[in-house]
Structures are given as structure tokens and as C-alpha cells.
Amino acid sequence: MDIVAMGMERLQALPNLIIEIAPGVALAILIFFIGRAIVRRLSRATETASSKVPNVDTTLSRFFGSTVLFIGTAAVIVAALSAMNVNLAFLATIVASMFVALGFALQDALSDVASGIMLMVFRPFKVGDEVELNGEKGVVTSLGLFSTGMTTRDNIEITVGNSAAFGNTIKNFYHYGERRLDMDFGVSYDADIGTAITALLSVCEGDARIRSTPEPWAKVTGLGDSAVNIQLRIWCDADEHRNLQMDIPERVKHALDKANIEIPYEHNMIIPMKAVQNAV
Amino acid sequence: MLFNMLQETTPPPFELTPEGLNATALHYGQVAIDSLIGFAPKLIAALLVLWIGSWFARKVHRLVTGQIAKSGKIDDTLGGFFANAMRYLIMAGVLLLAVAIIGVQVSSIFVIFSAMTLAIGLALQGSMSNVAAGLLLIIMRPYKVGDYVELAGEEGTVEDISIFVTVLRTLDNIQIILSNGEVRSSTIRNFSSLGLRRCDIDFGIDYGDDIGKAIQIIKQTAAAHPDVSTERGDPWAKVSCLNDSSVDIQMRVWCTPEDYWDVRFDLLRSVKEAFDAGGISIPYPHVVEIEK
Numbered sequence: 306m307d308i309v310a311m312g313m314e315r316l317q318a319l320p321n322l323i324i325e326i327a328p329g330v331a332l333a334i335l336i337f338f339i340g341r342a343i344v345r346r347l348s349r350a351t352e353t354a355s356s357k358v359p360n361v362d363t364t365l366s367r368f369f370g371s372t373v374l375f376i377g378t379a380a381v382i383v384a385a386l387s388a389m390n391v392n393l394a395f396l397a398t399i400v401a402s403m404f405v406a407l408g409f410a411l412q413d414a415l416s417d418v419a420s421g422i423m424l425m426v427f428r429p430f431k432v433g434d435e436v437e438l439n440g441e442k443g444v445v446t447s448l449g450l451f452s453t454g455m456t457t458r459d460n461i462e463i464t465v466g467n468s469a470a471f472g473n474t475i476k477n478f479y480h481y482g483e484r485r486l487d488m489d490f491g492v493s494y495d496a497d498i499g500t501a502i503t504a505l506l507s508v509c510e511g512d513a514r515i516r517s518t519p520e521p522w523a524k525v526t527g528l529g530d531s532a533v534n535i536q537l538r539i540w541c542d543a544d545e546h547r548n549l550q551m552d553i554p555e556r557v558k559h560a561l562d563k564a565n566i567e568i569p570y571e572h573n574m575i576i577p578m579k580a581v582q583n584a585v
Numbered sequence: 586m587l588f589n590m591l592q593e594t595t596p597p598p599f600e601l602t603p604e605g606l607n608a609t610a611l612h613y614g615q616v617a618i619d620s621l622i623g624f625a626p627k628l629i630a631a632l633l634v635l636w637i638g639s640w641f642a643r644k645v646h647r648l649v650t651g652q653i654a655k656s657g658k659i660d661d662t663l664g665g666f667f668a669n670a671m672r673y674l675i676m677a678g679v680l681l682l683a684v685a686i687i688g689v690q691v692s693s694i695f696v697i698f699s700a701m702t703l704a705i706g707l708a709l710q711g712s713m714s715n716v717a718a719g720l721l722l723i724i725m726r727p728y729k730v731g732d733y734v735e736l737a738g739e740e741g742t743v744e745d746i747s748i749f750v751t752v753l754r755t756l757d758n759i760q761i762i763l764s765n766g767e768v769r770s771s772t773i774r775n776f777s778s779l780g781l782r783r784c785d786i787d788f789g790i791d792y793g794d795d796i797g798k799a800i801q802i803i804k805q806t807a808a809a810h811p812d813v814s815t816e817r818g819d820p821w822a823k824v825s826c827l828n829d830s831s832v833d834i835q836m837r838v839w840c841t842p843e844d845y846w847d848v849r850f851d852l853l854r855s856v857k858e859a860f861d862a863g864g865i866s867i868p869y870p871h872v873v874e875i876e877k
Contacts, residue, residue: 324613343680347673354669376701383694384684397692401700408704415708423712423749429762472711472764474739480760487757494867498854525854528788530870533857538757572869574830578876 329389337385344377358426365425368450413468414451420467421450430477435543437476439469458547483516484543486550490557491532493567498525498533504564505537508556514549516540531572631683638679646672711766712749718765719748727773733842735774737767781817781839784849788856789831791868796824796832799865803836806859807852812844830871 352370356363383397408415425448430436434445436455441463443455453470455463478484492501502523509521519540527534537557541549561568649668681694706713723746728734732743734753739761741753751768753761776782790799800822807813807820817839825835836856840848860867 324609350669350673379697380694383697387694394692397694397696401696404697404700404704408700408707411704412707412710415704416711419708419712427747427749429750429760468711472767474737474767475762477760477762481754481758483758485757494869498858524850525857526850528853528857528867540758543758574869574871576871576873578873581873 326389333385333388336388337381340381340384341378344374344381347377348374362425364450365422413466416468417451417466420471421448421452423471424448424453424467429475430480434477434479436478437474438465439473441465442476478546479543482543483540484546486539486541486546486553488537488550488553488557489526489534490537490561491529491534491568492561493569494531494533496533496566498535500564501533501535501561501566504560504566505535505557508537508553508560509539512549512552514541514545532569627687631686634686635679635683638682639676642672642675642679645675715749715764715766718769719746719750721769722746722751722765723748728775728778732775732777734776735772737763737771739763776845777842780841781814782842782845783817784838784840784845784852786836786849786852786856787825787833788836788860789828789833789867790860791866792830792832794832794865796834798863799834799860800824802859802863802865803834803856806856807836807838810838810848810851810855812840812848812851814839814841831868 348370351373352366355369356366430445432445432448436443436445438453438455441455441457443457443461443463445453446456446462447454449467452464452466455465457463490505492498505523506521509515515521516539521540522538523535525533526536537553539549539553558568646668649671653668728736728743728746730743730746734741734743736751736753739753739755741755741759741761743751744754744760745752749765751763751765753763755761788799788803790796803822804820807822808815813820821837822834824832826833836852838848838852857867
């Protein structure tokens with residue numbers, strides 16, 4: 306009997322309880338649904354707004370959109386819970402300290418993401434460009450949020466974290482489309498410089514890959530120990546640079562041979578000891 | 586807030602009789618009216634804040650877009666994106682403020698947001714230090730667009746100075762992108778800012794040659810070059826070093842930064858040819874052979 310009476314008492318108190326809680330719950334539901342609608346619109350607006358920026362691709366704009374959605378939804382849920390008078394102070398502290406801890410732990414990864422966003426927005430290079438990142442040279446194969454992938458010419462895959470890529474010197478060999486190829490050749494001190502220069506310039510004739518403007522250039526760039534150094538400078542397509550670099554030396558050798566110009570060995574004037582003693 | 590009011594007054598015990606229901610209904614009716622009266626000023630204040638906030642956000646948006654359009658340096662779409670981002674940020678702040686005025690506890694949200702800001706700050710540490718360096722570079726102007734400079738060991742003509750990076754174009758047409766932090770943390774060498782440059786070339790002549798004659802040939806050849814400037818003095822040549830196998834004579838001439846390399850390469854050739862014609866020889870390294 307006691308148990309039945311107690312149950313009845315509880316049952317009678319139930320409507321009171323419901324009436325007491327109801328306004329809070331109603332408000333929470335209201336906040337949740339309105340908030341979610343706002344957050345969704347905000348997320349979609351972020352996505353479309355960021356996709357309008359020329360350098361931002363779909364991956365990145367979707368990332369922005371979902372970031373806004375995630376943070377916004379979390380905020381809405383917190384607001385809804387606090388409307389129901391749930392004390393969230395302890396939860397807030399836990400989440401906040403979690404953020405700080407994660408921030409420290411993921412600092413490097415997060416800064417990779419930040420640099421990745423920079424790389425995507427500023428686009429210092431694009432897929433297919435030959436670049437030097439963090440001291441490594443290669444052709445860019447992928448642009449990720451965390452890292453950039455490259456392939457070297459001898460087929461090694463290189464992955465550079467975006468913060469290392471963005472924080473160090475970036476060299477883009479393809480950006481301007483054309484490049485200058487500089488090659489040094491040493492000719493004998495006895496040779497006529499004019500003839501040597503003409504011979505060097507003659508190797509550029511008839512090669513369609515070498516630009517006529519700016520025209521090939523050759524000048525004395527140094528008076529070395531055993532040779533007069535002449536530099537040949539030619540302009541070409543950035544993609545042809547390495548091919549020409551491998552084609553020119555052989556042609557120069559033939560051209561200098563034909564013009565009777567010596568490519569000297571290292572010279573040493575050997576003076577016999579006796580001659581020195583006689584002079585003294 | 587509604588539920589605060591409800592907790593302040595004790596409702597009559599709930600009874601399933603007409604009188605009991607009547608009393609309950611009356612009580613809650615009274616509470617509803619009371620709380621509506623109490624709630625109205627808060628609601629009006631919140632709406633007012635929302636209204637002023639959205640007006641302010643729109644104003645900022647228009648100001649930012651206007652400034653970006655005027656400066657012409659920032660890409661329009663990118664500028665639009667930043668302006669929009671700013672507007673939404675302000676709106677988010679205003680919304681939070683409005684919610685706080687109605688009475689929802691937002692302090693917990695703020696705690697989380699501040700922790701999040703800290704995490705984001707940690708992530709953006711590198712980029713932000715670049716921004717700081719970029720601002721310093723823009724204010725102090727150690728170089729400007731078009732200058733020929735050496736930054737972080739890389740030489741080139743400055744193409745662009747932005748808030749994050751400095752872009753160089755090397756003479757052999759490679760684009761170099763340097764983060765501003767990297768630029769600021771190492772030596773900045775500007776070859777263009779001071780005007781004339783001095784071109785120094787060492788010529789080695791034989792120990793047996795006439796030094797006076799060699800110096801005369803160098804000075805004459807240098808003076809004959811059309812791009813050599815006499816603004817800061819005539820061409821200069823003196824014995825700078827008694828080297829292993831040669832007497833080194835250093836030539837110093839002045840020219841504009843643009844002509845520097847032409848002057849250097851032209852004089853190397855013409856001095857060599859003038860030495861040949863004047864009987865001055867450029868010696869090979871000498872080695873004395875010792876017999877035992």
C-alpha cells in the first residue's frame with residue numbers, strides 16, 4: 306500500500322514538473338532549429354563566397370563551409386542546452402582545455418593547414434610546375450591541405466609539409482614561361498676572343514627551341530687561372546631548359562674544334578729549381 | 586527569463602478537480618503575463634542591438650570594399666571575400682550579444698571561443714609573424730618594386746611586396762617567393778637604392794711586367810667605355826695584392842646599377858685584349874720543381 310501511495314504522489318507531481326520544464330525545453334528546441342537554419346545558410350554562404358575567389362578550389366571552399374557548419378552547430382547546441390538551464394560551465398571548461406591541448410598537440414598539423422590555405426589562395430605554383438620547395442626540386446603533382454607532393458626528374462616522390470613549403474624559399478622555374486640558360490666555357494688565353502664568341506653563338510643557329518628575342522648572348526665573364534671564361538646565355542621555353550642544357554656542350558665542343566680554339570687543360574708554369582737558384 | 590520566473594513562485598499543488606485545474610491555469614496565466622512584462626524590455630534591447638549591429642556590419646562591409654576598390658592592389662574578388670568574412674564575423678558577435686541580453690548564458694560559449702582562438706593562433710603563428718614582418722617591410726621600405734636586391738641569399742629584381750611574401754625575379758627568369766619573416770630574419774642587400782655602383786675587377790700580371798704600363802692600360806681602357814661614370818671619380822687602378830704567381834692590379838670604376846654587368850664583362854674582355862696588344866701577360870700559376 307505504501308508503495309502505491311508513493312507512486313500516486315509522484316504521478317501527481319509529474320504534470321507540475323512537466324509544466325515547469327516545458328518553457329525551457331520549448332525555447333531550447335526553438336533555438337536549436339532556428340540556429341541550425343542560420344548556421345546552414347552561413348555555411349553555404351561561406352562555401353559560395355569562397356568559391357568565387359579565383360584561387361580557391363572546391364576542396365578548399367567545401368573545407369571552409371564545413372568548418373563554419375561544425376563550429377556553428379556546436380555553438381547552437383551549447384546555446385540550446387544553456388537555454389534549458391543545463392549548467393554548462395564544467396563542459397565549457399573541458400572543451401576549452403581540450404581545444405588548448407589539441408591546439409598544442411596539433412600545432413604543426415594546424416600550421417600546415419594554415420599554410421596550405423595560403424598556398425591555395427596565393428598560388429605561388431600550380432600542378433605541373435617545376436619548383437624548388439624547402440631545397441627540393443621537382444614537378445608539383447598535388448596540392449593538399451597538409452602537404453604538397455612533387456616528383457623529381459629521376460622519379461622520386463617528395464612530400465613537403467605546407468608550412469615548410471610556405472615558410473622557406475619557393476622557386477618557380479615555370480612561372481614566367483621562358484627561362485635563360487647560362488653555360489660557362491673556358492677557352493685558351495692564346496685564342497682570339499671574337500672568334501671564340503662567334504663560334505659559341507654559331508651553335509644556337511638552326512635550333513628552333515632557342516628564342517631569337519632576346520637573342521643569344523656571349524661575353525667574357527672571367528679571366529681564370531688557365532682559361533678565359535666565356536658565358537653563353539640563351540633564352541628558351543622553361544620546359545626545354547634542361548634538354549638544351551644537355552645538347553649545347555657537345556655542339557660547343559665541335560664548334561670550337563672547327564674554329565681551332567683550344568679548351569685548355571689546367572696550366573702550371575714549372576720552373577726548375579736551378580733556374581730559381583741562378584736568378585738568386 | 587521565463588523559467589526563472591517560474592522558479593520564483595511556487596505553483597499550487599496539482600489536483601485533477603475543476604477547482605484545482607482552474608487554480609493551476611490562473612497561476613500560469615499570471616506568470617505568463619508577469620514574465621512577458623519582465624521580458625519585453627530585454628527583447629526590445631536585443632532587437633535593437635541586432636538592428637544596430639547589422640547596420641554597423643553593412644557599413645563596415647561597404648567601407649572595406651570601397652577601400653579595396655580604391656587601393657587597386659588587392660584582387661577584387663579576394664577583397665570581396667574578406668569584406669564578407671568581416672561582415673559575418675561582426676554579425677556573429679552581434680548575435681551572441683543579443684542572445685546574451687535575452688538572458689541565455691553565453692559565457693560558456695565565450696570560453697570555448699577564446700580557447701579556439703588560442704588554438705587557431707598557435708596554428709597561424711608562422712603566418713602571423715610573416716604579416717608582422719610584411720607590415721614592417723612596407724613601412725620601413727628597405728627595398729621597393731623594381732630594385733635589384735639580395736634577400737635570404739637569393740638575388741633578383743623585386744616584383745611584388747605583399748603582406749605575406751616578397752616576390753623576386755632572377756636575371757635568368759626564375760620566380761622566387763620569400764616569406765617576409767625569412768626576408769626580415771636575414772641580411773637585406775639592396776644594389777639599386779644608393780645610385781651608382783662600383784665595379785671592382787682584379788687583373789693579374791706577370792712579376793716581370795711593367796706595373797706602371799699595366800695600370801695605364803687599365804685606366805685608358807676603362808675611361809674609353811661609354812657607360813663608365815666619372816661622377817664619383819675617374820677610373821682607379823692600383824696594385825692590390827702580390828699574389829702567388831701574379832701581381833694583382835685592382836680596377837675600380839663607377840657605373841649605374843643597370844650597366845653594372847655590361848661594364849664588368851666588357852672591361853674584362855677589352856683589358857685582356859689591350860694587355861695582349863701592349864705586351865702585358867696574364868700568367869698561369871707558377872710551380873717550382875725541386876730536384877733531389
